[in-house]
Amino acid sequence: MAVEIFYDDDADLSIIQGRKVAVIGYGSQGHAHSLSLRDSGVDVRIGLPEGSKSRAKAEEQGLRVLTPAEASAEADLIMILAPDTKQRFIYEQDIAPNLKDGDAIFFGHGFNIRYDLIKPPANVDVAMVAPKGPGHLVRRQFVDGKGVPALIAVEQDATGNAQALALSYAAAIGGARAGVIKTTFTEETETDLFGEQAVLCGGASALVQTGFEVLTEAGYAPEIAYFEVLHELKLIVDLMYEGGIARQRYSISDTAEYGDLTRGPRVISPAVKEEMKKILGEIQDGTFAREWVAEDEAGRPNFTKLEEQGNQHPIEATGKKLRDLMSWVDRPITETA
Numbered sequence: 001m002a003v004e005i006f007y008d009d010d011a012d013l014s015i016i017q018g019r020k021v022a023v024i025g026y027g028s029q030g031h032a033h034s035l036s037l038r039d040s041g042v043d044v045r046i047g048l049p050e051g052s053k054s055r056a057k058a059e060e061q062g063l064r065v066l067t068p069a070e071a072s073a074e075a076d077l078i079m080i081l082a083p084d085t086k087q088r089f090i091y092e093q094d095i096a097p098n099l100k101d102g103d104a105i106f107f108g109h110g111f112n113i114r115y116d117l118i119k120p121p122a123n124v125d126v127a128m129v130a131p132k133g134p135g136h137l138v139r140r141q142f143v144d145g146k147g148v149p150a151l152i153a154v155e156q157d158a159t160g161n162a163q164a165l166a167l168s169y170a171a172a173i174g175g176a177r178a179g180v181i182k183t184t185f186t187e188e189t190e191t192d193l194f195g196e197q198a199v200l201c202g203g204a205s206a207l208v209q210t211g212f213e214v215l216t217e218a219g220y221a222p223e224i225a226y227f228e229v230l231h232e233l234k235l236i237v238d239l240m241y242e243g244g245i246a247r248q249r250y251s252i253s254d255t256a257e258y259g260d261l262t263r264g265p266r267v268i269s270p271a272v273k274e275e276m277k278k279i280l281g282e283i284q285d286g287t288f289a290r291e292w293v294a295e296d297e298a299g300r301p302n303f304t305k306l307e308e309q310g311n312q313h314p315i316e317a318t319g320k321k322l323r324d325l326m327s328w329v330d331r332p333i334t335e336t337a
């Protein structure tokens with residue numbers, strides 16, 4: 001089935017400009033949405049707990065900060081941009097008691113609706129605006145006059161206006177400059193989790209670390225290994241981003257292209273594809289979601305251990321030393337938040 005893609009001309013910005021928006025959370029996505037909504041003429045307030053370390057940042061950037069319950073009570077559209085594992089508690093405690101007929105609850109990712117962790121009442125709109133990119137780049141692209149593509153979905157249309165509202169919101173954060181695709185909470189959640197686990201984050205990080213290990217364990221200089229498997233990866237992916245894999249192959253040497261065509265499928269072998277299918281199955285049947293919720297409830301012991309192991313990987317020290325000599329590379333992601 002062909003997807004529907006919307007652009008700025010299809011969106012009516014005045015719809016979101018007529019709403020009182022509460023953004024709950026001021027992290028990667030929260031800061032990007034809030035600042036760009038404000039710059040698009042939308043009435044925004046931020047909901048953060050009293051002790052939140054994000055409060056100072058939001059206030060420094062001129063935003064009005066309330067508690068999540070106060071922000072929800074004041075607003076008629078509540079965008080939940082707190083961590084996925086915390087959202088159900090915030091919803092029960094701060095949002096649900098403050099919902100009025102015709103309000104809208106928005107999400108930046110469908111996890112809590114897809115896995116039935118949040119069950120909103122029938123009298124509110126439930127929709128999603130999910131940018132397909134990290135929040136700091138969502139904001140950076142907006143400021144640069146560009147946009148990160150976004151997905152919109154409507155789970156519940158109590159007012160009959162939920163899709164136009166979601167599209168208007170997506171346009172206000174720059175998404176409709178690049179393209180907004182209409183989807184469902186299920187499709188967004190499952191594809192997003194699969195993408196980040198198998199390709200964008202899990203797959204790419206493991207590929208880079210393993211390539212670095214193979215070269216350094218064979219006695220090659222870590223600095224050369226770093227440039228080869230990490231730094232240059234961005235340059236190669238930039239070509240894919242601009243013109244697809246075909247453009248990338250046009251720009252590299254024919255020696256590289258022959259290696260790409262014949263060795264790539266040996267690295268990403270049929271066994272890897274089978275493992276990717278297993279990972280997708282665990283997302284679809286809820287195994288991953290149950291595991292992640294339980295890990296969070298247990299205080300994240302495995303998450304913390306694995307994150308620390310990643311930070312200690314030798315590629316990090318080598319990369320830090322080299323990036324310190326390239327002022328243009330380490331553009332701090334805090335500059336927009």
Ligand SMILES: NC(=O)C1=CN([C@@H]2O[C@H](COP(=O)(O)OP(=O)(O)OC[C@H]3O[C@@H](n4cnc5c(N)ncnc54)[C@H](OP(=O)(O)O)[C@@H]3O)[C@@H](O)[C@H]2O)C=CC1
Nearest residue numbers: 025026027028029048052053054081082083108109134135
């Ligand atoms: N990161 C990304 O680029 C993307 C994220 N998403 C989705 O966006 C949502 C937010 O993720 P992300 O931006 O990464 O989150 P972050 O971890 O970057 O930020 C979370 C924010 O929520 C705040 N917070 C924590 N607890 C509460 C609470 N009880 N009440 C209110 N605020 C709270 C944190 O404050 P404090 O500083 O006090 O911890 C912080 O400001 C998730 O649904 C995620 O899946 C979707 C697309 C991309």
Ligand SMILES: CC[C@](O)(C(C)=O)C(=O)O
Nearest residue numbers: 132133134135192196200
């Ligand atoms: C790729 C990771 C992501 O899905 C994103 C930035 O889009 C996330 O959850 O952070």
Ligand SMILES: [Mg+2]
Nearest residue numbers: 132133192196
């Ligand atoms: Mg994503």
Ligand SMILES: [Mg+2]
Nearest residue numbers: 109192193196
């Ligand atoms: Mg994600």
